[in-house]
Amino acid sequence: MAENYSSATRPVRVRFAPSPTGPLHIGGVRTALYNYLFARRHNGTFILRIEDTDRNRFVPGAEQYIVESLKWLGIHFDEGVVNGGPHAPYRQSERKPMYRQYAEELIKRGNAYYAFDTTEELEAMRKRLEAAKVAAPQYNYITRSSMKNSLTLSEDETKKRLDSGEPYVIRIKIPRNEEVRFHDIIRGWVVVHTQSLDDKVLFKSDGMPTYHLANVVDDYLMQITHVIRGEEWLPSAPLHVLLYRFMGWQDMMPQFAHLSLLLRPDGNGKLSKRDGDRLGFPVFPLDWKDPVTGEKSSGYREQGYFPEAVVNLLAFLGWNPGTTQELFTMEELVETFTLDRVSKHGAKFDPEKARWYNRQYLIRKPNEELADIFLQVVKAKGVPENLVNRDYTAKVCGLIKEKAYFTSDFWDIGGFFYIPPAAYDNSVIQKKWNDHLHSFFAKLKHELDNPSCNFTAQSIEAVIKSLAAESGISPGSVMQPFRVIVTGMAAGPALFETMELLGRDEVVKRIDAGLIRIEASSTT
């Protein structure tokens, strides 16, 4: 399908513009990802801009967290706070001096005005309107006539107040009676009547712009062509459209694409910070500790997710390629991604499927790569030096990865490859063990210890089967106890391969130890 929004008239420039108020939410990551994919697909430029106009909500470390998260996921920027670029600075707090002139220009054009109302006065106004059962109490074309602003005050009075340094804000003057319409790439035409809009503050009394002004000014200056952002911005999009028009920038107005939100897996509502640890899945890309409260939130990276898996599963939350292909590399996503296949409705996050995605990537990873990861854990467990070995560990990984969802599962599944079982799964022993098995294993040990058995998976299997037949025992009844003796567990990777990898000496040792241990526990 042709995409007229990728028109050749302007090179594609998109931005991800988070606010450094805390760790980057997974929904924000998805927004960043879609922006990135869109930019790459159209050979465009991807910009990271930090929207830190609210000094009260600034959280130290949050910007660093955002940068690190996206880097981990392979979402790279062409311009922005890290790389710099032709439109630096990319931090709005550092762009502070640039905004005032635009707000004042708006006043000059009659599209904005000074307002001197105090917090208390605003509060009182809202109370009054609520008491009068006004449906939508707001600072608008009606109420502004009874407030303290440059529309109600005389020119002299306004000037006097400004000169005396009285705090003021600049508000947009929403036109009284018209329809604002714009075309959203994902939602089609969106129409809002100005009667439902209020005179939003554009410029705050602390000298900083609000999001609304800063975002429009920066998008204009940075020549942004497409604004791909969360649905929470949809209600204020008409305000932004008005701003472009009032500034005379309508030709430069970017196209909008409002993404639906990520919803929580259970019940209702959007995915929030709390849900993750409550429901047992991460809501953040990386671990985060709040610098003030000390509250910790866990991240995908530390939970053992691969960045490729996170990218893949996030891409599919609200987008699909229209084929049955489920697994996509970043490159494939770049080739395939289009905004017209992004769904309009919110998506509930599915932790099960997230795990499934990780597993798909885990299984496909080369054993050597997994070994490099697992070796870190192995080392930390203090295992014998000769077993802290990449080749051996790669083979271990090859055997155990099909049982795992995460590399962090590896130790629980395959720790016995490094340390003999400290305890047995007693349910198996109690259920399956009998005196015949005792003599069987004694004989088995003997045969396995014989050099005529070359101790490959195949030969081990042959020995067990023939010995079982000889002893009149079904092979099935010895396998479980044998597994427990060797690994301590009732379930695990293919046993014969496991034993081959463990090696003759170790297996023989474990049989000896097992016979002694089971003997001891049965006599007590």
Add this chain to the structure above:
RNA sequence: GGCCCGUUCGUCUAGGGGUUAGGACAUCAGGUUUUCAUCCUGGAAACAGGGGUUCGAUUCCCCUACGGGCUACCA
């Protein structure tokens, strides 16, 4: 409350005026396997409701219900 956006299996979704409404995760059954898992085969499972428009609506329109977002000198 007001405004805006949305609604296909439990979940993510495909589809689209006439289809056996497709796939994936999860789930169930059978098979393979020395165990668990994988894997294979199969099953159950959805167009929110009501009105239109139409020869025909799940698909287009309207209403209702439900869900979500916004409603700050926060983004």
